[in-house]
Amino acid sequence: MQDAVITGIGELKPAIVNSGQTELDLLMQAAAIATSDAGLSKKEVDGLIVTPPSNDNYFMWPSQAAEYLQIKPELLDMVELGGASAVGSIIRAALFIQAGLCNHCLCLSGGIWDRRVFNTLEGKKKVMSQAEIDFELPFGPMGFNSAYALITRRHMHKYGTTAEQLAKIVADQRFNAMTNQNALFNDKLLSIEDILASPVIADPIHRLEIVVPCSGAAAVVVSRRDQAKNSCVRAINILGMGEAYTHNSIVYAADILESPVKKAAGKAFAMANLKPEDINLVSLYDCYPITVLITLEDAGFCAKGEGGEFVMNTDLTYGGKLPCNTHGGQLCCGQPSFAGGMSHVIEAVRQLRNEAGERQVQKNKVAFINGNGGVMSVESCLILGGD
Amino acid sequence: MQGNTAVFFNKLASGKLWLQYCESCHKYIFYPRVFCPNCLKPDLQWKETSGQGKVYSFTIIHYSNLPEKSEQVPYAYAIVELAEGIRLAANITDCHPKDISIGMSVELTVKKYHYSYLHYFRPATMNRKC
Numbered sequence: 001m002q003d004a005v006i007t008g009i010g011e012l013k014p015a016i017v018n019s020g021q022t023e024l025d026l027l028m029q030a031a032a033i034a035t036s037d038a039g040l041s042k043k044e045v046d047g048l049i050v051t052p053p054s055n056d057n058y059f060m061w062p063s064q065a066a067e068y069l070q071i072k073p074e075l076l077d078m079v080e081l082g083g084a085s086a087v088g089s090i091i092r093a094a095l096f097i098q099a100g101l102c103n104h105c106l107c108l109s110g111g112i113w114d115r116r117v118f119n120t121l122e123g124k125k126k127v128m129s130q131a132e133i134d135f136e137l138p139f140g141p142m143g144f145n146s147a148y149a150l151i152t153r154r155h156m157h158k159y160g161t162t163a164e165q166l167a168k169i170v171a172d173q174r175f176n177a178m179t180n181q182n183a184l185f186n187d188k189l190l191s192i193e194d195i196l197a198s199p200v201i202a203d204p205i206h207r208l209e210i211v212v213p214c215s216g217a218a219a220v221v222v223s224r225r226d227q228a229k230n231s232c233v234r235a236i237n238i239l240g241m242g243e244a245y246t247h248n249s250i251v252y253a254a255d256i257l258e259s260p261v262k263k264a265a266g267k268a269f270a271m272a273n274l275k276p277e278d279i280n281l282v283s284l285y286d287c288y289p290i291t292v293l294i295t296l297e298d299a300g301f302c303a304k305g306e307g308g309e310f311v312m313n314t315d316l317t318y319g320g321k322l323p324c325n326t327h328g329g330q331l332c333c334g335q336p337s338f339a340g341g342m343s344h345v346i347e348a349v350r351q352l353r354n355e356a357g358e359r360q361v362q363k364n365k366v367a368f369i370n371g372n373g374g375v376m377s378v379e380s381c382l383i384l385g386g387d
Numbered sequence: 388m389q390g391n392t393a394v395f396f397n398k399l400a401s402g403k404l405w406l407q408y409c410e411s412c413h414k415y416i417f418y419p420r421v422f423c424p425n426c427l428k429p430d431l432q433w434k435e436t437s438g439q440g441k442v443y444s445f446t447i448i449h450y451s452n453l454p455e456k457s458e459q460v461p462y463a464y465a466i467v468e469l470a471e472g473i474r475l476a477a478n479i480t481d482c483h484p485k486d487i488s489i490g491m492s493v494e495l496t497v498k499k500y501h502y503s504y505l506h507y508f509r510p511a512t513m514n515r516k517c
Contacts, residue, residue: 119452121454124453131418134388134392134418135475135476136476137453138505139476139477139505140448140451140455140456140459140462140464140478141448141464142448142450142451142453142464146446146448150444150445150446150464150466151444153444153445153489154444154489157489157490199449199450200447200449201450202446202447202448202449202450202464203446203447203448203449203461204446205446249476251466251475252474256444256466
């Protein structure tokens, strides 16, 4: 994507309890930070991509957002790919810009979720297909917890992956989060033992391995390279992108251990003409540690089935060999609706710009980012590069 | 519940699990559909299955807030692979959750569920422990 660059980022501090703000209030604040970061006046924003609302009505949502922000985009869209929506919206913004349809596309995500969002029958049904409601719900699945538990259990069975190896991912991310004042969970380090001592919710998944829904918003501006403003700190190149789908419900995945990351990352690496060993840091969608582990395998950072050993022997902290989720990931920052997936993009941009402060990664030329929607159902991947 | 979904659950009253079978590509399909999702032809016929299968993966739910299910914890939520090659979600019943393993043989047991029926699986007769 020669013509499209990331010029602006903006993120609100996530909140466990929303302080009476509407979704559009949250989106507007993130939009203000990102456009200002890109050195743009509001008038210059001529493209808008939003992820779906969590509470407000879907109908004409991009138009609702444009009205609230009082912008006049020439191209509007809503991207609904679950947790892959944020990365998916960056991909589409880059395509719109490459096609010459707009100069500055604002990608907005966020919403109001709380811990109970998936915990009521109605909340569960809201994220289920009719087939899931008819053929799965009567058996008492606990939403995403049980779906990812099915993957985790089979990975352990087939490859000998251990609970300790999975907990190591969470422990390393918590170490990273200690430097992030915007993280929700940064009060103390967690040991592997601490994580495994937390209650088992859906065996083999422990409470401290489950992302916490929260409220917040995040925004990214994608611009045409020749329209990027001087005041923009530094434009980040979009070197590669790819997306793929294999299933909706995990019950019908051809192989629950083979994610669409393989195809999506393969496309992104081919477009960038890079290999996994060229990557300096990764931002991997983390709703549960198994997603990080399978993404590392399927993107090619280690062989299939060796993810457990790989994460145990690889320092994933910001000073380590393969820095992963240097902001602490969603497991430490929470999941403010679809903005959870945007946090991975924003952290990678910070790192590539040398703006990550205490947790700045020294080798920071190229980053790999993925967004994961559903239950490893849809995967969107990006490879971003600094100068 | 209507259409092919209603047919699926109504057929459970026979004590057997019936699936749609495509006469064109000679494959069972699940969940029920109007056309075969493999070949997009309308040649689907309901066929009785063996009720035999294996546990493909499972989780033991220790915390549930679903009505009816919250009193049943811990319970096993599984993906069962039928002998006919189809995978579906089900509970593994009639055994202790700790006795469940991936690959274990299970068999159909149809139980009453509200005003209809539901397909559960229990350890196959030959290796049932309880």
